Amino acid sequence: MKHGTKYDRIAHLYNILEWPFEHYLFNYWRKEFITQLEGKILDVGIGTGNNIGYYPHNSEIVGIDLSKKMLKYSRNVDTPNKVNLILMDAQMLGFEDNSFDYVVSTFVMCNIYKPHLALKELRRVCKPGGLIINIEHLRSETKSISFIQDLFNPFTKYLLGEYINRDIVYFIQSSGLEVIETKNLKFKDVFKLIISRNID
Numbered sequence: 001m002k003h004g005t006k007y008d009r010i011a012h013l014y015n016i017l018e019w020p021f022e023h024y025l026f027n028y029w030r031k032e033f034i035t036q037l038e039g040k041i042l043d044v045g046i047g048t049g050n051n052i053g054y055y056p057h058n059s060e061i062v063g064i065d066l067s068k069k070m071l072k073y074s075r076n077v078d079t080p081n082k083v084n085l086i087l088m089d090a091q092m093l094g095f096e097d098n099s100f101d102y103v104v105s106t107f108v109m110c111n112i113y114k115p116h117l118a119l120k121e122l123r124r125v126c127k128p129g130g131l132i133i134n135i136e137h138l139r140s141e142t143k144s145i146s147f148i149q150d151l152f153n154p155f156t157k158y159l160l161g162e163y164i165n166r167d168i169v170y171f172i173q174s175s176g177l178e179v180i181e182t183k184n185l186k187f188k189d190v191f192k193l194i195i196s197r198n199i200d
């Protein structure tokens with residue numbers, strides 16, 4: 001199976017499996033970090049569309065995902081916003097340079113096969129001075145936690161193509177984006193907000 005389309009297999013279960021996280025954690029972060037964005041926004045790996053309801057009502061959303069079946073659920077989300085959903089690989093975006101005011105990625109960089117390629121693409125399509133908002137889970141700097149992450153990584157990688165031990169801040173910095181804010185959200189530094197700017 002092509003890497004990234006593993007989500008096709010679990011699309012019908014995704015919102016059920018994620019519900020405890022969504023209910024107790026994720027929805028608060030979506031509310032806090034997404035509702036104030038405006039203009040033209042690219043949501044990378046939009047999945048079943050869990051961010052869609054949080055974007056302000058005058059924004060224009062473009063959502064891309066590698067999984068046709070995840071996108072199918074996104075299409076059912078009720079919103080007054082203009083949302084354009086496209087089957088597309090984040091590692092090879094079909095948009096012109098400087099197309100978006102904001103780029104959002106929530107829990108996606110752990111899934112993308114080559115995150116450095118995707119982040120370069122995010123930078124390319126974001127307007128100069130525009131912001132990239134990542135809410136991700138990543139490798140902890142606490143040794144006891146990263147030990148467990150390393151232990152379970154082969155299983156999550158095999159089952160979902162999900163890498164739970166990535167240093168995503170490093171990947172963001174190496175792509176040439178300027179990290180302007182990081183905030184630990186939960187489980188010490190496992191869930192993190194990372195805001196970076198395209199300084200081109």
Ligand SMILES: C[S@@+](CC[C@H](N)C(=O)[O-])C[C@H]1O[C@@H](n2cnc3c(N)ncnc32)[C@H](O)[C@@H]1O
Pocket residue numbers: 003004005007044045046047048049050051064065066067070088089090091105106107108111112113
């Ligand atoms: C954990 S889900 C997150 C979905 C959503 N962003 C959310 O917050 O609920 C990860 C999503 O990334 C998508 N994905 C994985 N690799 C991708 C790629 N190379 N390009 C675009 N989407 C990708 C998967 O299909 C899946 O829908």
